[in-house]
Amino acid sequence: MRGPVIEKSALANEPLPQYQRLKVHIARQIEAGRLKPGQRIPSEQELVREFSVSRMTVSRALNDLEQDGAITRIQGVGSFVSTGKAESALLEIRDIAKEIADRGQTHSSRPLHIAEERGSSINALLGLDADAACYHTVLLHLADGQPVQVEDRWVNPRFAPKYIAQDFNRTTPHRYLMSLAPLQAAEHVFEADLPTPEVAGWLGIPKNTPCTILRRRTWSLNLVASVATLVTASHRSRYAGIFGSLPPLAKALPRL
Template sequence: MTKAVKPTAGEARHYIRIKEQILAEIAEGKLQPGDRVSSESELVAAFGVSRMTANRALRELMFEGVLKRSAGIGTFVSPKHLDVDLLQIRNIADEILERGHKHKAAIVAVGLMKADANVADALELTLGAEVMHSLIVHMENDQPIQVEERYVNPLVAPDYLSTDFHSMTPHEYLTKVAPITAFEHIVQAVKPDTAVRKYLGLKNDYPCLRVFRRTWSGEAVVTCALLYYPGAQYRLEARSTKGPPKPVAILGEKK
């Protein structure tokens, strides 16, 4: 069965094509969380690749959290949840796309403002200094999942406001002009205020995770932000780099 050995350049690599097809089927809803995905040998037949190539595609999707695999059983779509990795500054848009879902950002407000006491303190600027501000609601498959209120230090990232947030995410721009060298996250459980409730479409007493995040590039504070996530359906994960824990159900949740 010797056939089309190389993807003849230009075209996407075979293993990437396989990954893309699976992600597309998840995005379309053809594959639901918990559904069984084609086995390696089925992919071999469908794509005309070798099993190692199919294996690589599935293994990488597992690494990325999209699929769960177990020997002897099969490969399945991971249950949906937001894994915000506290160890890494991750872009929520990337996370959503990795889960095979659509990401959209609703820009509620963007502009310059004078730093109040809290903002000046957080960005280590003087009271009343001009700072850039954005308020964005992130949507996963048209459902709001994060409210992001961000303040950016104009001394570090002067072009922040003039970037087109649709072609390049704020995150991408910032990592380009000021690579993050340090960060701080403070996490609390709060009752969201009315504005946040409105943006996230939440009921009155629904608990929210609130993350206060600051990032540094060298000595300078680049951004500070408040992130709101709707309650128990989302979670923050933090693990040591050494340990390789496999995900398990949280105690008390049904498996």
């Protein structure tokens, strides 16, 4: 097919199979707000005609998007952009600014460290050579002026060569990275611990406050986009996720 044109980012010229291109196209429209939560997306038949692909190709793309939590499909009704409530762990990786806004609070962030670092020990996790450069930022996220989370993040310059030039007083790393390409996959590790004295100081919490420690590696366009560690006081954090294929009954039950 002529297919949806994927906008530029690093290595975006690498060809993707058609079903993946369609996924990226729809994911981008959702991310950009052109398809809003709750809105019906074009039917399979409409997408077949629009992109000159087979219905199985469309179905594969939409099934994957549903698995990712980006959309919800209902037999006989249609496919809809998922609403704000998280139905998938992938979608759970939301912009902290949005999480805070959804609670009726105002997000702000204070950059504590912004640097290009060469030969970082994190390079192996980023898929970079040992002596390569990567970007490292440390941000304090606040809600209504109150510290809620410390974000320690390394970013792959091959994916986001202009990352270091962004103004993180005005945007968040997540929002910027997602503007380049939608998430393809994420790995995370969840632990609980007490904060280091430095982090406890930044968060303004007693040093014996349990915190959630979430380490996350995100992938886009077949590259590691970033590796991040997020430290949040426990009373302010709750990570939810869904795996496998929930049956329709799941929609009718109260959330865990």
